[in-house]
Amino acid sequence: MTARLGSLAAVLRAQGSRVGxxxxxxxxxxxxxxxxxxxxxxxxxxxxxxxxxxxxxxRFELAFAAVFGDGRPTGDGSPLDELGxxxxxxxxxxxxxxxxxxxxxxxxxxxxxxxxxxxxxLREKDFAQxxxxxxxxxxxxxxxxxxxxxxxxxRRTRPVRRRRGHMADLRRVVRASLRTGGEPVxxxxxxxxxxxxxxxxxxxxxxxxxxxxxxxxxxxxxxVAARRRVEAFAFGTRLTRITNELGGRDHxxxxxxxxxxxxxxxxxxxxxxxxxxxxxxxxxxxxxxxxVVVLSDGWDRGDxxxxxxxxxxxxxxxxxxxxxxxxxxxxxxEPLTRGMRAAVPHTxxxxxxxxxxxxxxxxxxxxxI
Amino acid sequence: xxxxxxxxxxxxxxxxxxxxxxADRPLALAVHLAVVLEQPLLLEGEAGVxxxxxxxALAACTxxxxxxxxxxxxxxxxxxxYDWDYARQLLALRAAEHGVDEGELFSRRFLLRRPLLDALxxxxxxxxxxxxxxxxxxxFEAFLLEFLSDFAVTIPELGTVTARHRPVVILTSNRTRELxxxxxxxxxxxxxxxxxxxxxxxxxxxxIPGMPEEIARRVVAAVGRLRExxxxxxxxxxxxxxxxxxxxxxxxxxxxxxxxxxxxxxxHEDVLRVRERKVLEGV
Numbered sequence: 001m002t003a004r005l006g007s008l009a010a011v012l013r014a015q016g017s018r019v020g021x022x023x024x025x026x027x028x029x030x031x032x033x034x035x036x037x038x039x040x041x042x043x044x045x046x047x048x049x050x051x052x053x054x055x056x057x058x059r060f061e062l063a064f065a066a067v068f069g070d071g072r073p074t075g076d077g078s079p080l081d082e083l084g085x086x087x088x089x090x091x092x093x094x095x096x097x098x099x100x101x102x103x104x105x106x107x108x109x110x111x112x113x114x115x116x117x118x119x120x121x122l123r124e125k126d127f128a129q130x131x132x133x134x135x136x137x138x139x140x141x142x143x144x145x146x147x148x149x150x151x152x153x154x155r156r157t158r159p160v161r162r163r164r165g166h167m168a169d170l171r172r173v174v175r176a177s178l179r180t181g182g183e184p185v186x187x188x189x190x191x192x193x194x195x196x197x198x199x200x201x202x203x204x205x206x207x208x209x210x211x212x213x214x215x216x217x218x219x220x221x222x223x224v225a226a227r228r229r230v231e232a233f234a235f236g237t238r239l240t241r242i243t244n245e246l247g248g249r250d251h252x253x254x255x256x257x258x259x260x261x262x263x264x265x266x267x268x269x270x271x272x273x274x275x276x277x278x279x280x281x282x283x284x285x286x287x288x289x290x291x292v293v294v295l296s297d298g299w300d301r302g303d304x305x306x307x308x309x310x311x312x313x314x315x316x317x318x319x320x321x322x323x324x325x326x327x328x329x330x331x332x333x334e335p336l337t338r339g340m341r342a343a344v345p346h347t348x349x350x351x352x353x354x355x356x357x358x359x360x361x362x363x364x365x366x367x368x369i
Numbered sequence: 370x371x372x373x374x375x376x377x378x379x380x381x382x383x384x385x386x387x388x389x390x391x392a393d394r395p396l397a398l399a400v401h402l403a404v405v406l407e408q409p410l411l412l413e414g415e416a417g418v419x420x421x422x423x424x425x426a427l428a429a430c431t432x433x434x435x436x437x438x439x440x441x442x443x444x445x446x447x448x449x450x451y452d453w454d455y456a457r458q459l460l461a462l463r464a465a466e467h468g469v470d471e472g473e474l475f476s477r478r479f480l481l482r483r484p485l486l487d488a489l490x491x492x493x494x495x496x497x498x499x500x501x502x503x504x505x506x507x508x509f510e511a512f513l514l515e516f517l518s519d520f521a522v523t524i525p526e527l528g529t530v531t532a533r534h535r536p537v538v539i540l541t542s543n544r545t546r547e548l549x550x551x552x553x554x555x556x557x558x559x560x561x562x563x564x565x566x567x568x569x570x571x572x573x574x575x576x577i578p579g580m581p582e583e584i585a586r587r588v589v590a591a592v593g594r595l596r597e598x599x600x601x602x603x604x605x606x607x608x609x610x611x612x613x614x615x616x617x618x619x620x621x622x623x624x625x626x627x628x629x630x631x632x633x634x635x636x637h638e639d640v641l642r643v644r645e646r647k648v649l650e651g652v
Contacts, residue, residue, distance in 0.1 A: 018550055018554065022554070023554065030402055033401075033402060034398070034401075034402075041398065047395075048402055048557045048559060049402070052411075052550070052553035053547070053553060053558070054413065057560065154506075155442050155443025156506070170456070170459070171455060173459070174453070174458045174474070178469070182462035182463050183463070184459060184462075228507065243547075244547075280600075280602055285544075285545060285546065309638070
């Protein structure tokens with residue numbers, strides 16, 4: 001039994017669940033506590049012990065079937081291999097050596113120390129015209145921008161020097177008055193602290209956004225990695241939560257996982273339906289004072305009425321609703337597409353989102369919220 | 370009945386049922402394991418499926434004391450474990466003429482016990498309910514992690530307090546944010562789903578004695594339609610089913626599903642949509 005539990009744990013780990021020795025020991029104890037002869041009970045007991053989130057449940061059923069059941073094959077190999085050609089081109093490839101010659105890579109490295117002016121130029125350049133080398137340069141800047149985000153006042157307090165917020169720190173006053181014979185001579189104060197405000201990033205990865213999606217996904221990844229309370233979603237015709245996929249330090253692996261999770265990369269767009277799902281399934285993540293940022297060009301092939309209703313709902317439940325539209329960078333831009341016409345009245349801010357400068361503008365706005 | 374009598378899944382299921390909580394087998398098994406393995410049980414599920422009720426029923430059927438810690442934004446050690454009664458300390462300081470000894474000032478007399486300390490010090494069986502843990506912040510979660518592994522807290526002025534009886538701990542989360550992996554790994558995990566219609570009818574009967582079968586059937590069918598409809602911002606939970614059934618019972622013959630829709634749906638757009646699409650037609 002120990003061996004089979006071991007292989008069950010191995011299959012679970014291969015699928016991304018966290019199963020350690022502690023969980024294995026618990027599994028043994030759980031099996032000892034119940035009637036092992038019942039396959040169903042054993043399954044339930046093991047599931048209770050080995051799963052720690054809803055996502056784990058599906059993995060567990062697969063793993064259980066693989067180890068104790070009829071031996072169904074489990075997915076193997078890198079998620080990148082399963083991607084289509086379009087998804088792979090949409091992903092940044094700069095960190096994957098191979099296509100570029102070693103000489104070129106060497107030259108790039110020579111450029112970086114003197115790159116101040118390059119970076120300056122890069123700020124205004126449209127993401128769609130980036131070369132691979134420029135994407136590599138921009139990555140560091142994006143990571144820096146992603147660290148900036150909205151804060152809110154928390155109910156947790158911290159000691160402060162001067163009287164602000166009018167909250168006496170009685171704990172310290174009592175301590176201090178012990179020293180002055182019971183007379184509260186020295187006063188101490190506490191003030192509310194500031195905490196990161198939840199941010200929900202919703203990125204359009206449909207066909208028309210492909211030139212921008214690769215950079216915006218980098219921004220999503222950097223945000224998830226840099227800040228707490230960030231949720232990331234991608235959508236084309238339907239919505240996919242990619243927060244967990246984008247987690248972890250390894251940049252290319254994270255984006256690869258995210259792309260594998262999104263079924264409709266570079267396909268059509270139904271913004272209304274995607275936002276409807278955000279409102280319904282993930283309403284609780286949005287509801288508690290989160291700033292929602294939608295990154296989309298507004299080319300919508302769905303029902304504009306639905307988009308309008310869902311935007312109105314999203315605006316009501318979110319703290320602020322920001323829309324980033326790469327097309328808005330054009331000086332003559334007017335929100336004329338059906339989608340944008342329906343969405344614009346319900347947004348608090350409409351930004352460009354086609355260049356580093358516009359992401360910087362986003363960071364600035366987020367900080368002011 | 371005590372915890373020792375929950376030594377099988379069936380016993381757990383029967384015990385919960387004595388207090389009107391009808392648990393399906395996976396849930397009864399999770400509760401049974403939480404008791405036997407002495408590990409905290411993390412319950413997740415949509416709003417109103419009876420996460421909190423599990424703890425209440427478990428306490429009631431075992432005769433254990435239910436101690437509830439409701440988490441909220443900004444909760445810290447002094448809300449959850451202990452605090453000193455500063456106002457009384459200051460008074461004592463000023464009333465004493467020759468000064469007060471520090472040890473006396475930080476003695477049990479001035480200690481305010483909060484739920485977690487209560488749970489450790491209670492002499493007898495305890496069900497500790499840590500409700501809506503996702504509302505607390507990361508720092509508090511880190512503290513909980515420590516608390517749930519040792520069942521001991523250290524008060525600098527008094528020393529370490531260790532649990533007399535290890536409490537059965539039930540945590541609930543509404544998934545407004547993902548809990549930390551380390552905390553989850555310390556817990557058993559169970560996702561409570563909406564009950565099947567027959568089970569939900571049984572729940573209505575168990576919770577509201579004297580409920581006519583006709584009303585129970587109609588309400589459960591209506592709630593099932595609303596959930597299946599799937600296009601609502603907020604789906605009605607079992608809690609709403611009970612309120613709705615109670616409303617119809619109170620209205621007697623005048624009871625009408627459509628007029629009492631407000632018992633189940635609390636979002637204006639949802640009510641409009643259900644009426645417009647005639648979702649409840651024929652129930």
